[in-house]
Amino acid sequence: MLKKVLLVALAITVVACKKEKEEESAVKTAQREVLKPIEIKEFGFNLNNYIVRRDTIKSGDSFGEILAKNNIDYAKVYKIAEIAKDTFDIVRGLRVGKPYTLLCSKDSLQTPECFIYQPNSVDYVVIRFADSIQAYKEKKPVTIVEREASGVITSSLSEAIISKNIDYQVAYDLSNIYAWTVDFFRLQRGDRFKVIYEEKYIDDTIYAGIGNLKAAYFEHNNKPFYSFKFQTDSVNGISDYYDHEANTLRRAFLKAPLEYSRISSRYTMRRFHPVQKRWKSHLGTDYAAPHGTPIKATANGTVTKSGYTSGNGNYVKLRHNSTYETQYLHMSKRAVKVGQHVTQGQVIGYVGSTGLATGPHVCYRFWKNGKQVDPYKQDLPSAEPIRKELKEGYLAYIRPLQLRLDSILFDDEQEEFITSAE
Template sequence: MMALALIACNDEEKDQAVNEVKKKELPPLEKEYGFVLNDFKVLRDTIKSGDSFGYIMDKNGVDHGKVYEISQKVKDTFNPARIVAGKKYMILKAKDSAQTPKYFIYENNKIDYTVVALGDSIYAEKRKRPVTVKRREISGVVTSSLSEAMQDQGLSNLLVYELSNIYQWSIDFFKLQKGDQFKMVYHEKYIEDTIFAGIEKVDAAVFKHSDKPFYAFNYLSDSISGKPSFYDDEAKALQSFFLKAPLNYSRISSRFTRRRFHPVQKRWKAHLGTDYAAPHGTPIVSTANGTVIASSYTSGNGNYVKVKHNGKYTTQYLHMTKRAVRTGQVVKQGDVIGYVGSTGLATGPHVCYRFWVNGRQVDPYRQNLPSAKHIEEDLKDEYFAYIKPLKKELDQIPYKNI
């Protein structure tokens, strides 16, 4: 009996040792895009300028007839003609001698991707990578610029744009001062808990500019539109009818004046606009809702767009490298209408912003422009109850100092 027990014990130890060896020999499972990559031969690449879906398929062994069949069957979900240079893609091939492509995976962005099945059953499916959202609190101080304040703390520059979008109607970001302070409560998106994928939303912020605190709370006051807006601690809307500038983070290189020496024509003349110098290709946005009444080119203005906002106000944007809207198109405040360039009579990349009131060109900085709608009186109690814990949270975050 003792001998039999010893034999059984030795057999168990032997099986355990064999299993451990097998485990060590097997590579760890690698999963991505909903596939076990170990089951395929994996090709990763990036769409290059001039690449087409057909070219990529052809060089990976898919014949023209099959490419045409795939394109026809998936065009409602995935348009092969619209693949964009710089986007990543992956091809999963069978682990056989022919290495037949089975799936084409196209990254639309960090989160969204499209799977195209290339086998007998052809289909395309839009999918999303798993995203988690983390709530964060930050505090910062301006030393030389808002961008540097973010970089000093290892924070994303996307927060610069979030703050500028929130406060663009109430704070002139061209006049920030050293020592200005800010605090934010916001949500970040992460892919698979590790890869930063952008800002989900900002709950609340306070920006102390020239020792005056400007509070901002994200609140849904219009259930019909379903779009929240930012309001201050007195239930007043931060949004104004017009943005302070048609682009983010540039510098004013020339203001509205009745007399300026023109750098190209070399003579004194009126400059009935405000010039914003910015890098080539910087997006230019409409400063208010309206309809595009001109999207054209002249030798003086270069590529330009003109927007009529109502019977009283009209704006114009000059010297674009490229226009992004057409005549007759309806645009909303903040929509991109073109990109900074130096077309027409311009010595460098900038946008000349022109402003009309009742058909007369004026300096927008000298106008008493209308404001957006504030919280209705009968809704204020509900609003104040909503922001109370957020304001308390903001106030408890210590300000950073220089």
């Protein structure tokens, strides 16, 4: 009997010890989990594995100087830049005020292993050089949220947009969409608008600007104008805005290729050239504007020339159809290549003073049937409506958007609705 009691007691003791060890093990595991650092991921990297250094590009900074300050010799900097330039020209592409991140080794040397540059809030460029050199572009995950808004003009479109706490980009987009339909310098008090547009957010919380403006309604002098964005070429990703009857809101050509401060010289058969110091014809229109101002294609077309000559400087030439061509001279930088298709309003370069130029401007030249002419004296045709084979699909696509626009209330209508409901 005593033997049996002793065995039972021993068994209880063994079980108790085992349970105690299991509890100790569980506590230690929990402690390890608590002590384990939370994984921080950004740009596709686990930042816990690096010493992270963040900064912005300062005036006078260069890629070489940034790495040299962090103990990377110039020979390696040159090699990195040469390999990376097919992806991103890191030597010329850095802009003051833009953020960058250095991922450095977690040792006593803290040697940089990766350089990450953010030209905007969404895109980033990664250049890795710990072992082999790699360069690639990525985008942060972006969430799209659709918004609806309306407003009434009391003084200007921009004032009406800002008063509703809407991103100013919406005002810019509306002025572009209706550039040939509404005279924004002669808006009337009481003119009004409605918009359906997209906002972009990084990580669902960080605002990253405006996406597509999907549909709009603008009422000018009591006349309504609808506009809907529709993709007409899925291969080249070409979209444009059309009204509720599938007519385009654009004319064939913009009035000017940029936002300019003044016309410094018009098309003339006799002008005293400021550089060559002699009288000669000037078969273009000069638009003076600050250095770096974006130059836009005045109509859809294909790039036939993109290069440099001693007279033209950096220039681009576009063929729009069998009748019309345009050319843009004296650029500081070209933004398109030969053979590339461009859409009306797309940036094709930036204002400069290259070639035979005394100051920053763009010389805009216009051809009709192979002959240079004055664009201001041309009776330019309206742009073509949507293609017949796309019209039925377009009208079906815009139907729910038009219903949504019609259901958006203006402020005074909202007050009437609330009053009647009470």
